[in-house]
Amino acid sequence: MSAEIISGKELAAQTRLEVKEAAEKLAARGVIPGLAVILVGEDPASSSYVRGKEKACREAGIHSEVDRVSVQITEQELLKKIDKLNKNENIHGILVQLPLPEHISEDKIIETISPDKDVDGFHPINIGRMMIGKESFLPCTPFGIVHMLKSKNIKLEGSHAVIIGRSNIVGKPVGQLLLNENATVTYCHSRTRNMKEITRQADILIVAVGIENFLDSTFIKKDAVVIDVGINRNTEGKLVGDVNFTDVKEKASFLTPVPGGVGPMTITMLLYNTVNSAEKSLNRKQG
Ligand SMILES: Nc1nc(=O)c2c([nH]1)NC[C@@H]1CN(c3ccc(C(=O)N[C@@H](CCC(=O)O)C(=O)O)cc3)C=[N+]21
Numbered sequence: 204m205s206a207e208i209i210s211g212k213e214l215a216a217q218t219r220l221e222v223k224e225a226a227e228k229l230a231a232r233g234v235i236p237g238l239a240v241i242l243v244g245e246d247p248a249s250s251s252y253v254r255g256k257e258k259a260c261r262e263a264g265i266h267s268e269v270d271r272v273s274v275q276i277t278e279q280e281l282l283k284k285i286d287k288l289n290k291n292e293n294i295h296g297i298l299v300q301l302p303l304p305e306h307i308s309e310d311k312i313i314e315t316i317s318p319d320k321d322v323d324g325f326h327p328i329n330i331g332r333m334m335i336g337k338e339s340f341l342p343c344t345p346f347g348i349v350h351m352l353k354s355k356n357i358k359l360e361g362s363h364a365v366i367i368g369r370s371n372i373v374g375k376p377v378g379q380l381l382l383n384e385n386a387t388v389t390y391c392h393s394r395t396r397n398m399k400e401i402t403r404q405a406d407i408l409i410v411a412v413g414i415e416n417f418l419d420s421t422f423i424k425k426d427a428v429v430i431d432v433g434i435n436r437n438t439e440g441k442l443v444g445d446v447n448f449t450d451v452k453e454k455a456s457f458l459t460p461v462p463g464g465v466g467p468m469t470i471t472m473l474l475y476n477t478v479n480s481a482e483k484s485l486n487r488k489q490g
């Protein structure tokens with residue numbers, strides 16, 4: 204039996220309809236949810252992701268504005284733009300597309316975004332709140348992954364989830380979210396010894412390494428659930444994940460594709476967070 208493919212594309216389409224309905228309800232109360240994106244420089248991949256976000260906002264009834272600025276912008280100038288957006292009542296979410304050029308501190312930028320508008324869920328206050336199980340904006344990729352797992356009724360409680368990768372935007376927070384769902388969580392990374400011994404114990408394996416073909420079927424136990432977070436360009440310029448799809452498909456119970464897997468869910472949860480932020484802002488005003 205070959206794995207069931209979890210289509211992020213389909214789930215994203217369905218979830219975006221729900222987000223759209225929530226945006227329409229807000230519009231009826233006089234508020235259009237608004238997302239501000241700052242794109243520094245002209246990196247083709249970053250530009251393409253930002254266009255994807257704009258299109259998704261348009262389709263969901265979210266107002267979006269993209270500020271495209273020169274790669275030479277100073278840190279101070281960028282901080283000033285964020286400060287202005289923090290004070291702008293029509294903007295409920297602020298996203299500064301990463302990575303940023305060397306001369307700008309990503310930490311400083313992230314920490315300047317108001318935690319109430321941090322729809323990426325990257326601000327240390329939101330990360331901390333997530334860690335202690337309080338309500339917060341959840342990082343979009345991890346949030347999307349949990350949403351995908353739940354959509355297939357995959358049991359999280361008591362399951363062994365193994366994460367390969369420990370980045371602040373994917374690996375670490377996805378482990379935390381799964382822990383909050385009562386999974387048993389193990390992290391693997393580049394210094395991990397005997398990685399296969401660990402990954403072969405995983406009921407759920409999250410692969411966020413950034414290396415094409417990093418993972419084949421020898422890493423997994425039969426019927427494991429495999430989530431591929433990789434976004435790599437192969438030698439033909441095609442988008443590929445970290446997982447050898449055709450090999451792993453024959454052994455896993457569920458598997459996510461690239462493209463059409465985690466990526467579309469990431470954008471969807473950004474839309475969700477933005478509408479949620481607008482709702483919270485309105486409730487603070489009207490109670
Ligand atoms: N502040 C910030 N927040 C982010 O959320 C953020 C970021 N910076 N920097 C870059 C990464 C990357 N990222 C992706 C989102 C969607 C797809 C996506 O939709 N991918 C499609 C394919 C898109 C294509 O074909 O190029 C798919 O996997 O099917 C991919 C990557 C968000 N990021």
Ligand SMILES: [Mg+2]
Pocket residue numbers: 368369370374392393411412
């Ligand atoms: Mg890593």
